[in-house]
Amino acid sequence: MAFVAIADRDHEHALHDPQSFIRKYIWSQDHKVIAVQYALVAISIGLVALTMSVLMRLQLGFPDTFHIIAPQDYYQYITMHGMIMVIYLLTALFLGGFGNYLIPLMLGARDMVFPYLNMLSFWFYLLAVLVLCAGFFVPGGPTGAGWTLYPPQAVLPGTPGASWGIICMLASLAIFIVAFTMGGLNYVTTVLQARCRGMTFMRMPLSVWGIFMASILGLLAFPALFVSAIMMALDSLVGTSFFMPAVSSMGERTVHTGGSPLLFQHLFWFFGHPEVYIVALPAFGIVSDLLSTHARRNIFGYRMMVWAILAIGCLSFVVWAHHMYVSGMNPYFGFFFATTTLIIAVPTAIKVYNWVLTLWRGDVHLTVPMLFAIGFIFTFINGGLTGLFLGNVTVDVPLSGTYFVVAHFHMVMGVSPILVVFGSIYHWYPKITGRMFDERLGKFHFWMTFLGAYAIFLPMHYMGILGVPRRYYGYTDAIQFIPPSVHEANEWISISAMIVAATQLVFLYNLIHSYFKGPVADPNPWRATTLEWQTPDTPPKHGNWGKDLPEVHRWAYDYSVPGAPEDFIPQNVPHSEKTPVGREHGVPT
């Protein structure tokens, strides 16, 4: 029984087109509305995490000044800040937000393949966020185990939130994974099965490639976190000993015996390392499109970029234990994982070269999205280079417990993806809202955030090389090797962090104010080639394409084609004398 592709059907299924407010904007099955719902919740919970980082910086920069921040509070802030930023903000925003919005529009589909499941995905995500927030209100507060939640300390008394907080966290993670699975299945199936006519794999914009690969990684990596969340919850609630060895706590032997804390670390990082790429690959893909569009030049080495995304995706499953060099593994393990870690740097470096070569001799327009994209290249190279230090066992061992690691991962998977998030929000804002944002405020936001990120994290490299330990509540005079310059650096970092945090209010003001008062945007303000800018309506209506689905005739990067009347040819424009074939690589035509 052959199955007819949606693009080839004579009669498409009748579109449900709800008119009531509740069905249209609340219980919505439209991928665009779900995307915005995801993004709003993710940004809101992200602001909570941002506030906690400011509180941490208050303590570190000005110790013994803010007595409201007790040591246990500090550990709770660290834990919640990390978990929220990585999972509930970045993962949800890139896949639930941009994935939902861009996949159907960029591929010429009317919606995700299963809109109802897509809607459920968002509501489960919201539930996960609520359960996470419930942790703040239960007895003992949220867990303070650090975002990695390592046992045995995560469930032993003495760790903040070891009784209730950790359960809220684990339950929330499990619900999040259910939500992500429903969304991720939709994203992957849509990319595989619901493309429009002419949209071959090798004509997909790199944004879609990045989001597609990240969704696959999520579907294969989150199971490990799901399983470890279940087992840790059982250890904590029922008294099993999966992760808990025989320990005595507060002078008493616990009920546990014979479990393996290392098992948790393996499971956690089997999820945790692909998670880095779940966040990074969509950023890689989107930034490629931003650079190409705003430099009016085709992306350099498109096919290489695609294969690099696939290679990084596969390799990301065999590097996890480089997070565990100091955990007490067999040294031969360390050798293996150091090797794979250095191998994964090769496709990543290819991507960086290609981004830079895309800019070379391009007609670079320094628009707000472009500034963020170029900023990303800087911070990503910076974070990538420190990654080479930490990927090698012998260099990692002394640096592992220091601020060097904090600087590294904030640069590479904190600042870099968030710069792409900002850039892509500005880039697609006119399409999503139909209004233009304030360019000057956007540039102000960029410079403050970009320079601020360096003001915050550059000194941390220095502190790390001095050996300043991370995750400490304070540094008393008893720790004698810490020179006074570290305390001064901490003050500087804290002040910078507060300025950067305040700058984000400008960003929010810009988004909200422009939504109501901004000038009406052109349907294709950046003169981009990809399909989402070619919709009949801006913002696109339910069903995206009006009566007929689009048909694609070229790849996504026909910028500055010689002989063409304009410096871009949209993907749905057929080949003709006026619109010649661009420099499409290796696509059977």
Added chain:
Amino acid sequence: MSHEPATLEPGFKGVTADWSADKQAFPVPWGKAMMWIFLLSDTFIFSCFLTSYMNVRMSTTAPWPNTAEVFALTVGGHDIPLLLIAIMTMVLITSSGTMAMAVNFGYRRDRKRTAQLMFATAALGLCFVGMQAFEWTKLIVHEGVRPWGNPMGAAQFGSSFFMITGFHGMHVTGGVIYLSVVASRVLSGFYDRKGTYETVEIAGLYWHFVDLVWVFIFAFFYLW
């Protein structure tokens, strides 16, 4: 497959051209593609469960109980090792057979036979869950096995057992409900009106997967 039949070159070139074609990667319904991807993800869940079980079995210092003795049934004064598990496994494998036949009759648009065989599959699944409930009761009530400890040896034995078989049992229970819903829809003529019985096959994929997982649990937990 599109309306205009594609002529593909034989060999590797044809394979690449097929894969890099537009519209869709596989000529299957969306639901079927999605079920396959879901099952791949679920495979990782069960792999993590089984790997973790093997890991704690190594990490614990207490001796591992002899599964042949723990899971023995006394019949006529003789202890027969793994008797109940053997029956349970037979039942589940048989249900895979009836499911495969249901899919076959679904292709032939045989409404009644398809529904009958699906209900039979669901009944066998229910039978499996019932026997599992019996097994759990026997272990908990008569032999004092608890998730946090047991009289026979390592505490992790009970923990892994209840967690893994429990998680699998939930999959079977979910499958029974899923099959019953689809079977009633078959009977009501829902899929005749829709023009395709693909949902029967998709439910079948899930059911075969649950059976396959049981084979691994059987091999790694009961036989080892």
